[in-house]
Amino acid sequence: MFLLSSILFIANSIRYELERTLNSLPPITVQKLQAGRHELISLQKLDKLLDIDGVQSAIPRYWGYYYFANAGVNFSIVGVDIFDKAYSDILHNLLENGTFGNDGMLVGQGVAKILRENYYKEYFNFVKSDGSLKQVNLAGVFDAKTSLESNDMIFMPKALVQEIFDLPQDKATDIVLQVANKDEIPNIIAKVKEIYPDSRVITKDDMRISYQNIFDYKSGLFLALFIVAIFTFFMIIYDRASGLSGNEKKEIGILKALGWRIEDILQEKFYEAFIISFFAFITALIAALSFVYLLQAPLLRDIFMGYSVLKSDFDLPFTIDFRMLSVVFFLSVPIYIAAIIIPSWRVASMDADEVMR
Amino acid sequence: MIKLENINKIFANNFYALKDISLHVSKGELVLLKSASGGGKSTILSLIAGLSKPSSGEVLVKDERISKLPDDFASLFRRQNIGFIFQKFNLIEDLSVRDNIIVPLIPSDFDEDLIEKRVARLLQRFDLSEKKEEIVRNLSGGQQQRVVIARALINEPSIIIADEPTANLDEKLSLDFVAFLQELQNEGKTIVVATHDPLFFNLPFVDRIIEIHKGVLL
Numbered sequence: 001m002f003l004l005s006s007i008l009f010i011a012n013s014i015r016y017e018l019e020r021t022l023n024s025l026p027p028i029t030v031q032k033l034q035a036g037r038h039e040l041i042s043l044q045k046l047d048k049l050l051d052i053d054g055v056q057s058a059i060p061r062y063w064g065y066y067y068f069a070n071a072g073v074n075f076s077i078v079g080v081d082i083f084d085k086a087y088s089d090i091l092h093n094l095l096e097n098g099t100f101g102n103d104g105m106l107v108g109q110g111v112a113k114i115l116r117e118n119y120y121k122e123y124f125n126f127v128k129s130d131g132s133l134k135q136v137n138l139a140g141v142f143d144a145k146t147s148l149e150s151n152d153m154i155f156m157p158k159a160l161v162q163e164i165f166d167l168p169q170d171k172a173t174d175i176v177l178q179v180a181n182k183d184e185i186p187n188i189i190a191k192v193k194e195i196y197p198d199s200r201v202i203t204k205d206d207m208r209i210s211y212q213n214i215f216d217y218k219s220g221l222f223l224a225l226f227i228v229a230i231f232t233f234f235m236i237i238y239d240r241a242s243g244l245s246g247n248e249k250k251e252i253g254i255l256k257a258l259g260w261r262i263e264d265i266l267q268e269k270f271y272e273a274f275i276i277s278f279f280a281f282i283t284a285l286i287a288a289l290s291f292v293y294l295l296q297a298p299l300l301r302d303i304f305m306g307y308s309v310l311k312s313d314f315d316l317p318f319t320i321d322f323r324m325l326s327v328v329f330f331l332s333v334p335i336y337i338a339a340i341i342i343p344s345w346r347v348a349s350m351d352a353d354e355v356m357r
Numbered sequence: 358m359i360k361l362e363n364i365n366k367i368f369a370n371n372f373y374a375l376k377d378i379s380l381h382v383s384k385g386e387l388v389l390l391k392s393a394s395g396g397g398k399s400t401i402l403s404l405i406a407g408l409s410k411p412s413s414g415e416v417l418v419k420d421e422r423i424s425k426l427p428d429d430f431a432s433l434f435r436r437q438n439i440g441f442i443f444q445k446f447n448l449i450e451d452l453s454v455r456d457n458i459i460v461p462l463i464p465s466d467f468d469e470d471l472i473e474k475r476v477a478r479l480l481q482r483f484d485l486s487e488k489k490e491e492i493v494r495n496l497s498g499g500q501q502q503r504v505v506i507a508r509a510l511i512n513e514p515s516i517i518i519a520d521e522p523t524a525n526l527d528e529k530l531s532l533d534f535v536a537f538l539q540e541l542q543n544e545g546k547t548i549v550v551a552t553h554d555p556l557f558f559n560l561p562f563v564d565r566i567i568e569i570h571k572g573v574l575l
Contacts, residue, residue, distance in 0.1 A: 250447070251449060253447075254447045254449065254460075255460070256408070256432060257406070257408055257435070257441055257443075257447070258436070258441065258460055258461040258508070259432050259433065259435045259436025259437070259439075259461050259464070259512070260432060260436075260461075260463075260464055261428075261429040261432040261433060261464065262428065262429060262432075263429070264432075264463075264464035268463075349428070351408060351409040351410070352408040352409070353400075353403040353408040353409035354409065
């Protein structure tokens with residue numbers, strides 16, 4: 001039950017994380033392709049994109065991956081505008097005066113942890129493309145409820161990102177479009193493709209499929225573990241249901257000899273099985289909660305972290321799905337009770353004399 | 358009080374444990390069933406207590422045809438009328454002395470105070486008051502035997518059935534048991550004891566000894 005609950009908790013956390021990540025994605029992202037690869041996109045395209053009917057806003061994004069060799073991980077650096085609605089709330093909550101100045105950065109918990117471990121407690125020196133160093137101060141850390149995606153992120157002013165990655169002033173990494181009507185998205189995509197045939201247009205649905213593929217792969221592994229756990233549990237149940245031990249049979253015989261009716265014996269067995277299985281259920285649940293959310297699921301965690309070895313550390317977000325708890329409850333408690341009651345009923349229905357012999 | 362009429366009990370492979378047995382035990386009588394091991398005396402006790410059914414014939418206890426009663430009614434009848442003392446004690450080893458004694462009362466709707474009064478009386482009578490909360494597994498053989506007798510009396514039954522009650526006791530403890538048996542007889546209980554212990558056969562207060570050999574009354 002512990003293993004079963006742990007697997008379900010982890011899978012649930014990832015699913016929750018996936019949903020959260022997807023909800024925060026822009027409806028349309030426009031990227032430039034050159035020779036089939038993602039290239040920087042010209043800011044001159046902004047006006048034409050804004051002219052497309054249904055497009056509310058077109059915002060350039062500045063981001064890239066920074067490889068931190070000391071820890072062997074990639075950080076995602078994102079350039080943000082403090083007036084950008086998508087980030088202004090976070091920045092105002094975490095930073096004094098709502099700004100990190102010209103040389104500050106806001107980092108996810110995973111990044112903060114890795115920097116701390118490498119003795120970068122107040123600042124970090126980024127190596128620019130020309131080999132020189134750029135010192136950026138640590139202005140703040142996201143709170144503990146940071147997500148899988150933002151956990152390895154670093155937010156800093158756009159100008160700093162451009163400087164560190166040596167991005168030309170007239171280009172951005174990609175452009176995100178906000179739309180007024182979701183039904184218009186296919187038309188807008190068609191229009192973008194028509195105006196800029198060298199562009200790749202990614203919708204939230206595309207991202208959903210991409211993330212879902214990763215999740216499905218992971219959940220396949222979990223399914224295998226889940227089946228092993230269920231199989232083990234049912235083997236135990238089968239062992240219980242296939243017959244009682246000599247002592248258990250003798251006990252039922254004694255009770256019958258002392259005047260207990262079959263229903264009295266079954267009632268007693270029901271209470272006994274309920275107390276044992278419910279106590280086991282609660283204990284397994286508490287142990288699984290502690291294992292997954294306090295200890296961050298050692299060993300099991302590596303299974304779903306496998307696809308992103310370059311990602312920094314992150315916390316499994318705490319989420320309880322009562323439907324899932326019901327599944328674990330109904331898979332365990334009533335089945336265990338039945339596995340006790342059925343053989344007890346078979347024995348109690350025999351002559352007490354026969355049972356005791 | 359107890360009447361067996363033309364009882365046959367046949368086990369697997371057509372083995373006759375009892376052959377055409379008829380006997381009668383009157384109210385307040387103390388009767389010994391005497392036979393060698395496997396002679397059929399324990400089978401007679403099982404039939405009287407309704408623990409098993411005869412292959413043919415009829416068992417009447419207090420005018421109730423116990424051999425015809427459905428299983429649950431036989432259990433109920435046993436609970437209300439019969440106290441059983443087993444050869445191997447048959448205590449529930451993980452329970453305390455008190456809990457073992459009250460086992461027959463658990464399915465009944467007895468008042469808690471009444472149960473405690475009866476338990477206290479029996480604990481005192483059998484000198485077990487200080488062992489009340491002791492797990493029975495930790496008791497000596499003699500103490501366990503006294504718990505078994507107390508358990509048999511908790512329902513205040515009119516019939517006491519004892520199957521080889523001294524088989525696991527030394528001589529002194531066996532004599533103690535005989536003394537308890539006489540007390541029970543003096544209280545007017547009807548008692549049937551299955552035994553092959555010679556200790557019982559010269560007791561002055563025994564009313565009758567019935568001998569059985571290979572399932573047949575001698």
